[in-house]
Amino acid sequence: MARVPVGAYVPGDTFFHKAHPFVKFYWVLSFVVFCFFNKNPYINYALTALALVFVFLSKTFPSYVRAMVIFGPAAFAMIFLQSVVPPAVFDNPQFLSDLGPFQLYTESIIYGMLFSSRILCICSWSILMLMTLHPASLSSALQRAKVPYVVNFMITTTLQLIPILQREFGIILSAQKSRAMQAQGFKALLPSIIPVFAGAIDRVAQLSMSLETRAFGSDNERTLLRYNKFTIKETTLSILALVPVFVVFYGRLRMNAFIPEGGFSLTPGAGVAIVVFCGVSFLLIIFGATLAIRLFGKS
Amino acid sequence: MNEQVDSQKLSSATGGGVPLTYVIALVPVASVLNVIGGTVASALKLPIFLDMIGTAVVAMTLGPWWGALVGVITNLTLGFVTGPVSIPFAACNVVGALVWGYGTRWGWANDKVRFFGLSVASAVFVSLMAAPIVIFVFGGATGHSSDILTAGILASGADMWAAVFSSNIIVSAADKILSSFLALAIIGALPTNLQVTGPIMAQEDMGKAVLITAGTVVGVILTVVSMTLL
Numbered sequence: 001m002a003r004v005p006v007g008a009y010v011p012g013d014t015f016f017h018k019a020h021p022f023v024k025f026y027w028v029l030s031f032v033v034f035c036f037f038n039k040n041p042y043i044n045y046a047l048t049a050l051a052l053v054f055v056f057l058s059k060t061f062p063s064y065v066r067a068m069v070i071f072g073p074a075a076f077a078m079i080f081l082q083s084v085v086p087p088a089v090f091d092n093p094q095f096l097s098d099l100g101p102f103q104l105y106t107e108s109i110i111y112g113m114l115f116s117s118r119i120l121c122i123c124s125w126s127i128l129m130l131m132t133l134h135p136a137s138l139s140s141a142l143q144r145a146k147v148p149y150v151v152n153f154m155i156t157t158t159l160q161l162i163p164i165l166q167r168e169f170g171i172i173l174s175a176q177k178s179r180a181m182q183a184q185g186f187k188a189l190l191p192s193i194i195p196v197f198a199g200a201i202d203r204v205a206q207l208s209m210s211l212e213t214r215a216f217g218s219d220n221e222r223t224l225l226r227y228n229k230f231t232i233k234e235t236t237l238s239i240l241a242l243v244p245v246f247v248v249f250y251g252r253l254r255m256n257a258f259i260p261e262g263g264f265s266l267t268p269g270a271g272v273a274i275v276v277f278c279g280v281s282f283l284l285i286i287f288g289a290t291l292a293i294r295l296f297g298k299s
Numbered sequence: 300m301n302e303q304v305d306s307q308k309l310s311s312a313t314g315g316g317v318p319l320t321y322v323i324a325l326v327p328v329a330s331v332l333n334v335i336g337g338t339v340a341s342a343l344k345l346p347i348f349l350d351m352i353g354t355a356v357v358a359m360t361l362g363p364w365w366g367a368l369v370g371v372i373t374n375l376t377l378g379f380v381t382g383p384v385s386i387p388f389a390a391c392n393v394v395g396a397l398v399w400g401y402g403t404r405w406g407w408a409n410d411k412v413r414f415f416g417l418s419v420a421s422a423v424f425v426s427l428m429a430a431p432i433v434i435f436v437f438g439g440a441t442g443h444s445s446d447i448l449t450a451g452i453l454a455s456g457a458d459m460w461a462a463v464f465s466s467n468i469i470v471s472a473a474d475k476i477l478s479s480f481l482a483l484a485i486i487g488a489l490p491t492n493l494q495v496t497g498p499i500m501a502q503e504d505m506g507k508a509v510l511i512t513a514g515t516v517v518g519v520i521l522t523v524v525s526m527t528l529l
Contacts, residue, residue, distance in 0.1 A: 032383070071384065074442025081439045081450060085459050101454050115438030119384065126383050138379065150323060151372075157327035158334075158376045165335050173342060186509060188343050193481070196335055197352075200328050201488050207324035216320055282446065 009134050016058040016132040019237075020228045021141040024129040026241040031125045034244040035118040038251065040258035041110060044117030051124035060131040067127045075116040076282040082112030083275045097268040104271050110264045112278075135159050137228070161203070169196045322361060326369055329353030332485075333373040333392075336478070346444050347474040351425075354396045355482035359408055359499055360489060363400020367393040384441075387432045394428045395421050395475070409498040414479065415511060422468065422475035429471070430464040439463055445470045452523070465523040473516045480508035
């Protein structure tokens with residue numbers, strides 16, 4: 001059976017679940033800005049660790065791990081690919097060691113770590129937001145934010161249909177497997193994809209008819225089932241979300257974007273270990289994706 | 300009242316012949332098809348994306364900007380589901396929609412050879428859009444299996460731009476040609492009054508489509524290898 005989409009809402013009653021969608025969105029946006037302007041990967045890794053603490057507090061750890069399995073290969077591949085590229089953008093790069101056909105430089109490895117830490121940090125915070133954000137709250141928040149009703153309807157419908165069609169695809173794939181048909185590779189593509197698409201087209205006709213019969217486009221004001229009021233507490237928390245933005249811009253202007261005065265340093269052994277570890281991990285995850293999903297993908 | 304006016308505008312934007320509710324139902328379903336395409340590709344362990352089939356369907360039937368809306372909604376929704384990594388790639392979806400939509404409007408979808416050209420053009424333009432995103436936002440790697448190709452091309456001495464574009468165009472050529480032919484199959488199942496953009500050829504045998512795709516990919520690989528060696 002197909003899995004429920006990663007990062008989707010995990011029911012709960014913690015502080016994060018109760019927080020206003022806008023407040024969560026502002027904080028994630030603030031961390032996105034921070035990660036892109038900060039040039040010290042270790043700070044981004046520390047923020048990722050902080051996100052992990054909050055993931056534990058919000059009791060969403062299993063879903064978080066399942067979501068991050070997708071980003072693992074990206075994080076490792078970024079470090080590996082940047083490390084094996086000659087550091088054209090740096091003056092006087094510090095040579096570390098040879099690794100097969102590649103020459104490793106400290107700056108290249110740190111550059112790769114910077115990209116990977118950005119993705120890990122941004123994904124961790126945004127997945128935490130998504131796992132504690134009910135889709136109905138999202139829809140209400142979008143409506144309150146004056147997003148056009150038609151666009152809001154399309155986004156909400158898409159979010160609702162994704163798990164339904166994923167489940168249908170899982171059923172079709174299981175049916176194909178039970179009939180001893182191929183379930184991998186290009187030969188399996190058409191027998192598994194055409195029934196899903198046929199079902200989707202049927203759904204368009206049904207949805208269109210439902211919209212016609214329920215007077216879609218009526219100009220009456222909609223009532224919202226779930227909406228958290230934006231009180232003084234929410235306003236304060238939203239203003240506090242500006243702190244990371246101010247800190248990172250101060251760091252860019254006065255603290256060399258948080259880069260240490262002597263620059264970053266790595267020993268040759270550490271550099272080689274990082275690159276080999278990331279290269280091997282990337283390949284293992286890509287080729288052992290099935291195993292990873294079996295290990296971490298069960299809810 | 301304003302929404303009724305908006306509704307009339309939407310309906311007239313599709314040529315007036317398509318019911319507005321059908322458009323509003325088709326756009327989210329097409330976005331979901333994009334998402335499901337990605338799920339199918341990963342479940343069947345295919346080294347392609349298949350995440351623009353819905354975009355192609357809507358761009359070729361309703362027009363380029365409706366296709367672009369599908370692209371934006373797809374990546375925005377994926378951002379809500381899996382995190383923000385997919386959001387920058389909305390630009391690729393928009394570019395693909397514009398190529399398919401305007402190509403259909405200019406008569407490139409009513410003949411086999413031209414349709415193949417349209418598919419290749421969409422692959423090239425999408426790769427041109429994707430390469431800067433992959434390099435500037437992700438540092439050259441996105442965790443897709445095509446990163447192995449990138450690493451291989453880098454090992455042969457190419458720079459990051461050439462490596463990322465080459466690996467992307469190889470995957471994209473296969474992806475966009477297959478997506479185009481799958482889109483044709485879906486369009487064949489939709490009501491004919493939806494085809495307001497331009498004439499679209501009849502559905503092609505998928506066996507032939509796979510052969511065409513394989514041939515094109517081999518051609519692109521040979522071109523990339525010869526350019527790398529030279």
